[in-house]
Amino acid sequence: MNITKYYPSRWFSHEDDDRAPAVRRRGENPRDAFHSEVDRMFDDFFTGFGFSPMPSLLGRHGGGEALLKPSLDLAASDKEYTVAVELPGVDEKDIAVEVKRDTLTIRGEKKREFEDKDEKGVYRMERSYGSFYRTLALPGDADIDGIKAAFDKGVLRLIIPRTETEDTKKIAITNG
Template identity: 45%
Template sequence: MALPRLWTTSQDLVSDPFRAMQREMENALRAFGRGSPSAYIGAGIPPVAVAETKDAFEVTAELPGVDEKDIKVSVDENQLVISGEKKAESTRDEKEWHVEERTYGSFYRSMSLPFEPEDGAVEAHFDKGVLHLTIKKPTKVMKSSKTIDVKAGAPPNKA
């Protein structure tokens, strides 16, 4: 499998018209967002991983280049919200840039939890660009699992 290339030749664009069309779209979108303060980290939605243990949900969100003071985590009923802003660096004048693919601006991610967390049930830690959340399940949610006996044969008629 070939790795994607950052640079293409004009021959590449002639042999693959869809690649040329894709490149034109990317350039148009890049030009559209250039003057806008709402450039995104991954289209404004940070990638997350969600895992469930017996007594908690564990959520990790990738936020590279974001300072922990610029991250906000909140819970509104059963909605978990991760939001914040990646701030731009201001050292652009010292070099003549040819390519810059870093993005800046606000980000937002919201997800529904299957329960409303109790006060103090959410812990947040930020380490090396990754936000780690642990959301403890309420006691009533952990005990709600029941085993149902499966009986052999057809169900009785309700006639």
């Protein structure tokens, strides 16, 4: 049983699992893939007991290709919600923002630049490449028709206006 969905930090999230399924990529070293899988298993085990993931001595993804989960900041004011997503190295054309009912999804891909030259002398690659997505549950007062997005200096900013909400309505309880 996966209890991570019951952590308070996950209450307002639609993300069932914070990792996409593992995909073997062309040129990935099997030893690096095995090392990453063992790291992931230990991280999952210790995270379930409230510990933060343990850093790897050799790097989480030694081959430079990883499953990405961009960091984001959420803020709220009386008039709007603000979402800022860090996407360094991602081109604006490779980002998609979608809303379906009360769910906001941010998808994209950080592409690796290939050159036809010998990689001799490269000892380690730590930069990550690959696809990513983040899914967020929108609050009930979010105006989905008024959402605006801007991308500047590797940060995607979403402004989500809040709609006027009526005061709480009390429901009378009757006998029988």
